[in-house]
Amino acid sequence: MERNSNIPIRNIYYMLSYAYQTLNLSEYKEIGTENFENIQELYAEILSIGIPVLIRGGLSKDYISVEETSNVIKGKIDINSTIKKNTLVNKKVAVVYDEFSEDILLNQIIKATLIYLARSNKINQKMRKSFYGLLPYFTEVSDVELDLNLWKKVKYNRQNIRYQFIVDVCRYLYEQLLFDESSISQMMKELQDEQTLSSLYEKFIYAFFKRETSYKVSKSQIQWNVDDGFADALPIMQTDLILQKDNKTLIVDAKFYSENMAARFVGGAAKQKSSNLYQIFSYINNWKKRPDETVAGMLLYAKTTALNQPNHLYNIKGKQVFVVSLDLQQDFVGIQENLLAHANRFFTEA
Template identity: 85%
Template sequence: MERNSNIPIRNIYYMLSYAYQTLNLSEYKQIGTEDFKNVKELYAEILSIGITVLIRGGLSKDYMSVEETPNVIKGKIDINTTIKKNTLVNKKVAVVYDEFSEDILLNQIIKGTLLYLAHSNKINHKMRKSFYGLLPYFTDVTAVELDLRLWKNVKYNRQNIRYQFIVDVCRYLYEELLFDESSTSQIMKELKDEQRLSSLYEKFIYAFFKRESDYKVSRPQIQWDVDDGFKEALPIMQTDLILQKDHKTLIADAKFYSENMVARFEGGVAKQKSSNLYQIFSYINNWKKGPDEKVAGMLIYAKTTALNQPDHVYQVKCKQIFVVSLDLQQDFNDIKKSLLSYADQFFM
């Protein structure tokens, strides 16, 4: 997709550094001064450093349930499995016990990524050799075949949160390589590009205001303002960003699409995407506001190469809805100024 390929790699690095505070560690400092030909090189360099940092700190372990038929009984006897597998014929019983092991999903994803990258011709020889050299540290970890569904099963807590940045970058890089190989049509390539960067874009917008502004920054779920308390089957209203200051609340949603506006037919008038407007309108109307509180909504689109870009302010039922387009191709200092100016439209 032309728009995404034109985003400077340096700006993607800055987006990552905001979205993930880990990238500000001293080990990553050299990355900010390097030039990369494409985003795959950036992700690969991050992984080569980040996985080494993880190994140095020790791979995380957790208690895993193990089922086997050993010669010596340990743990709990599993009667059902013993009968099902007829292990008594060999004078054995099936047992189940917990083992404190490195063979957890997070380590499995990293090992699977290392194996995938070590054999990918999309990665340069020096980097492939580096990834191959890290594999011995994952000897006790199961080698899983990578699948995007693996990441959906990942859960973080205080003990393993240090993995989040690296495991996310594993996904970013895997998707880049996977879709390069499998996507043939231009339409599919645009859809894949949109999916790959949308989550990073959302994380970046939130983290930017958290670090660079003096607003109260949060991203709570908004509860439906129902009359009878019945909420069964209503969709979750999960916000991307909420800014608050001086009895004012701005509910913002980050949007990263291949097309920001739509026309009913070729050459027709470009219109706002109705689903996005309905979404932000629902947010501001269901927000439980205080007696003197003023609430507004904002859609922050990533600018595309199309001629028509969203840049509007609507006044609906005494509430403002701002629609803006952020140019990710401009210098990063200008990106920062643009984001702050968007909020200023409401708070100033």
């Protein structure tokens, strides 16, 4: 299988820069001039700079529910717990109350990551010491066992959005080290790398067009164009990117795969992936367009080293579907130029 495993680390840095504008802060400027031997070094360097930035800004706090036995009544008395624990013997009751605390999931993830990195032999000694030196700032934060499921529970809001970049990088680095240190097969590790880079690729594509073009950029959900209004149990159509200008709309779906085209048997002719085509065709057919609006779809694949790469334009029932690829191994200037050219191909045509 041809994989996207040879993306230059410098390009991954640029993708991160677009996907997370936090990386444009002055504290990170020197990272762009450094050379890293592997992606783990890049992630670790980002965390060694970014976590102290979070600490200087003050660790986020939120109200958490606290349960304890006390001879002072505060919050609510838990009658059942009081009886079960027989606390009245000692003239105490079980109480439940809210406390404004640093002991929240986001801080727990960062603390657990620091502990993990401080002990990992995959990180150089100097970096391990720097991570260990940050732990005293998290003394009020509970210890949790680091697990990929922790990130699924994270929710962001206006108060804690500054954590998103660092917490995501914590996950990227943990995944890299976890699979390096385990006995999991090389194929499984490559699939995990692919999933991580796929998420970053989608974020990058969206942020690039948001920052570098004058298009109206969004990533809305598309509602099914049902006849009777009944849409229960229909899958959500969540777009990666929608570009709009004047009376033209381009719906883009970013794809990061091991293989961009498929053959039914070894040596057979490479074909478009049917599920991807069905998906983008559903998007453009269910888009509620204005009478004067032209709507098209684009499948934007990250290029692999396979001989056959998507580079096609289909006209199906009066709708255009572009199927193209983007070479992430080229110089980043070329990446920028290719992205603009792919979009302009639709928006500049008569």
